[in-house]
Amino acid sequence: MKFKDISRLSADKFFNKIPKNPVIVTNLFTHPWLSASRGLQDDFDLLIRDEYTANLIVPIEIQQPGVALSTDQRFEVPFGLFYKLFIQNEQKDKKGYLAQYDLLSNSPYLSNLLPVIPHLRDLYAKSSSWLGPEGTLTPLHRDAISDSNILLQLVGQKRVNIIDPMYSNLLDLHPSNSPLRNFSKQSAEYPKEGDFIVHTAILEPEESVYIPAGYYHSFKSLSRSFSVNFWFNLPK
Template identity: 30%
Template sequence: MLTNSEIFKKLEEFKSVVFDSLEEVGDLDGTCKSLIQEYLTETELLNPMAIVKIQAIIDYMYEQVNIGNWKEVKLYLRKTITIASYLLLLAKTKCTKEITECLVKDMYKVIDFGIMFGCPVDEEPDLLQKCASYLNSLGLLPHSTTEMSNQSEEIVNIDSNKYNAHVVEAIECPSMEHFYKNYIVAEKPVVLKNCINHWPALTKWKDQNYFIKLAGPRTVSIEIGRDYTEAEWTQKLMTIEEFIKNFIFQSNGSTGYLAQYQLFEQIPELKEDIIEPEYCCFSEKDDPVDVMAWYGPKGTISPLHHDSKKNLLTQVVGEKQIFLFSPQDSEYLYPHDHELLHNTSKVDPRHPDLLKYPKYKDAKVYYCVLSPGQMLYIPPKWWHFVESLSISFSVSFWWN
């Protein structure tokens, strides 16, 4: 088994590029910057007191990035969190006598905090992800398992007539030209079948223990509550193992949902199980495709809302029922008045209150149940309501 010093030396290989990244945090106050520079230059100074000081820098940066609007946060503050998180990894490794389960879990926690609240440095964009992959390759943690619920194996039979809805068209893996002409240009939703049969995820992700073994100690942000429009809705940081054991297999209590989460950027090993659909190439910009994870138990919902980007919602595990409405029907859907919820409707299409929302009766409802291996193309500005009918894992691809 590797020693602390050997792991320290491996992590230290990134030290030179991290040092070069200090140029990217030029606006950082002199005290914090000189301290980071000193520890990167003379790693023999890394001791228990250094751990306290580095953590203090991270805490201070975290306070700064949580002031005001997240989109307006100065990048140098977040890059400092990334750099300091790396430095904290070095210090924790150097200052302990042996590799323990507690230490490894603590290191993962440092990494994930840095990924979630920091941002990539130009010199090494995948700095913390590479540190995590290295630790993962060592197999330092014992793997626990949990009993698999049969909830995701339920056969779902739902009649669209129940909702007075039109069934969304479903077609077998179309040609690029056909998809572009008849759905991208026409801005028309469609279910695509047999387009991702080659994904390893279709087999691997059926077993929830796969996630525990691969990424159990990794920290993620989980949405707690019915949906984001409710007053009691909140978010909580927890490990993937805690999430699976406390929420995936529980039908009572609060709902937990790993929703709209950049899981594949945080844990690249999971990204190896999926392949970006070729249909995403129809982009008006050179921006990369946003890949988001949606993982939760039966009953999770995304309230009726619309997005500004094209969306391929891909079902990997379980089934979801989805209601869609054209942008032309927006006036019948009663969007919230609040600025942050202007793209979200007050109506629940499963049981609309026509006394409260009488115009809804004039809206044209489209409906589908998305099964494993299927993708739903949702054009920009199309309203959609999504409910998990079983334990579910979906991947969405968003692009302009």
């Protein structure tokens, strides 16, 4: 297994010619996103300041160290309760993770804080939010085969690992008839054995990562973390 740092590209150059390989995209945050990111870094409780948002019913995953993802670890709870139990009062043995839920579309308060970035609006992108304490993991997987993905890091640090789809037979994936198809069976960020290349980087607040369609990827929160991603199809 080999490791390669992900290269960097400015937002203007990125959207002028979207590359075929993973890159860290810099300067993508518009002024509202910069203000929101810095405000949340100072006061994370801004996320639940709005009563309507705090009462939203959201899907969460309960994660335990060394235990692989399964469908019976998923629950629905009010967003404010999730935040109180797992963000304000971090637990060591079990971690709650809000994963793949479109907070921005469901919360007028948050969509006002984080309006769609013009470049992404032009691509008719759909979004999801990701919120969890240190140690939460998005297991190795790939998105719908036609979807490119760009993730924006608002608060905290997150490690991203990206693997070319040419190595899919080495990644210990769930079978195609499983609800978790295209996900790794392992609880680690990626298989520790195998002759493949892992592109890796640590995302800081106000940085973004682009993942081309079909590429496998995992994320590990290195601190309390809040991210928003956008899936889109490239223009023909």
